[in-house]
Amino acid sequence: MIKNTALSEQHSKLGAKMVPFAGFNMPVQYSGINDEHETVRKGVGVFDVSHMGEFILKGEKAIDLIQKISSNDVSKLYDGKVQYAYMPNETGGIVDDFLTYRIDEQTYFLVVNASNIEKDWNWISKYNTEGVEMKNISDQTALFAVQGPKAAEALQSLTDIELARMEYYTFQKGTFAGVANVLISATGYTGAGGFEIYMANEDAQKVWDAIFEAGASYGIKPIGLGARDTLRLEMGFCLYGNDIDDSTSPLAAGLGWVTKFTKDFVNSADLKAEKERGVTQKLVGFEMIDRGIPRHDYEIVDVEGNKIGRVTSGTQSPTLKKSIGLGYVDSAFAKEGTEIFIGIRNQRIKAMVRKPPFVK
Numbered sequence: 001m002i003k004n005t006a007l008s009e010q011h012s013k014l015g016a017k018m019v020p021f022a023g024f025n026m027p028v029q030y031s032g033i034n035d036e037h038e039t040v041r042k043g044v045g046v047f048d049v050s051h052m053g054e055f056i057l058k059g060e061k062a063i064d065l066i067q068k069i070s071s072n073d074v075s076k077l078y079d080g081k082v083q084y085a086y087m088p089n090e091t092g093g094i095v096d097d098f099l100t101y102r103i104d105e106q107t108y109f110l111v112v113n114a115s116n117i118e119k120d121w122n123w124i125s126k127y128n129t130e131g132v133e134m135k136n137i138s139d140q141t142a143l144f145a146v147q148g149p150k151a152a153e154a155l156q157s158l159t160d161i162e163l164a165r166m167e168y169y170t171f172q173k174g175t176f177a178g179v180a181n182v183l184i185s186a187t188g189y190t191g192a193g194g195f196e197i198y199m200a201n202e203d204a205q206k207v208w209d210a211i212f213e214a215g216a217s218y219g220i221k222p223i224g225l226g227a228r229d230t231l232r233l234e235m236g237f238c239l240y241g242n243d244i245d246d247s248t249s250p251l252a253a254g255l256g257w258v259t260k261f262t263k264d265f266v267n268s269a270d271l272k273a274e275k276e277r278g279v280t281q282k283l284v285g286f287e288m289i290d291r292g293i294p295r296h297d298y299e300i301v302d303v304e305g306n307k308i309g310r311v312t313s314g315t316q317s318p319t320l321k322k323s324i325g326l327g328y329v330d331s332a333f334a335k336e337g338t339e340i341f342i343g344i345r346n347q348r349i350k351a352m353v354r355k356p357p358f359v360k
Helices: 008-013 033-042 062-069 114-127 151-158 201-214 225-235 268-277
Strands: 017-021 024-029 045-048 053-058 082-088 094-104 107-112 133-136 141-147 171-176 179-185 194-200 221-223 281-288 299-301 307-317 322-330 339-344 347-353
Touching (some): 008 017, 008 024, 033 045, 033 221, 033 225, 045 201, 053 114, 062 107, 062 114, 082 114, 107 114, 114 133, 141 151, 151 194, 179 201, 225 307, 225 322, 281 339, 299 322, 307 339
Parallel strands (some): 045 221
Antiparallel strands (some): 053 133, 141 194, 171 179, 281 322, 281 347, 299 307, 299 339, 307 322
16 A cells, blocks of 8 residues: 555645655656756755654653664763664664654654654564653654755744754754644755754645745745755765665664764674674765766676676766766775776776765
């Protein structure tokens, strides 16, 4: 069964091309990926990402449970602070990457990937041995990501929260577009700045309409998942299911910065040993020197044609007007400036390792 979000019908009316994504009927594009991409980079655009999952964990032992399943150190959070992390599995891979919002000392709000809602819920439940109260509010929650350099100006008339002063990876709750108890955060997945607006499904249409009315003079547009992918790739942000998954090492994926060995967590001993040994492969960014678009699972080879890795994400960058990608390569080829080749239609197409973000 393909699920609809609260506004699936609205997107169809706006002329969006709808596709099944992570079990949901989602808008992939409206006016076209390049146009939408540029709107977010230079102005302001709105993504309906209500397919994402939201859990509330509550109680005295909530922090202990999250410390167990999270790679990052949740004790560093304070009320109103957000943290990025991943859930390690027991075999060296990644269950999911996710965000933890600290509402208060005993209340945490977790945001997970749409395709992993059930898997993550079951995974966290497995470790919930201390009776932490868990609530899955994914089906009742709508989420809009309003992204771009003009986002704060475009939205400010809708709330008393001083949007321009909100720090990266913080959140506040307040009235937004006349709706009480809306959660507004500044985490972003585009590198263009902006905010995430969480509300109940029944308020989604009202909030959506208010955003577009307030943002009209700023050229605000609805944006599909196609441009979300090109925007995140220009920043070198990982996408679960492409660049990281159950079989990829978080250390090889460059997630050492959110892996805190100052505490025990699932599989921490094995990950610590892997860190000490050093990884055999690394996730790198690359840009194409010769013409060709790299795609997921294309082979990466050396100058002699020996396989040294595989592409995990690739696209034609609308900003740079050249092809870019992410992929795992043998560690010897991971240094910036190293020449590599992508296997595209039985040809070896030249590329160069480049450290993301590709767009500054």
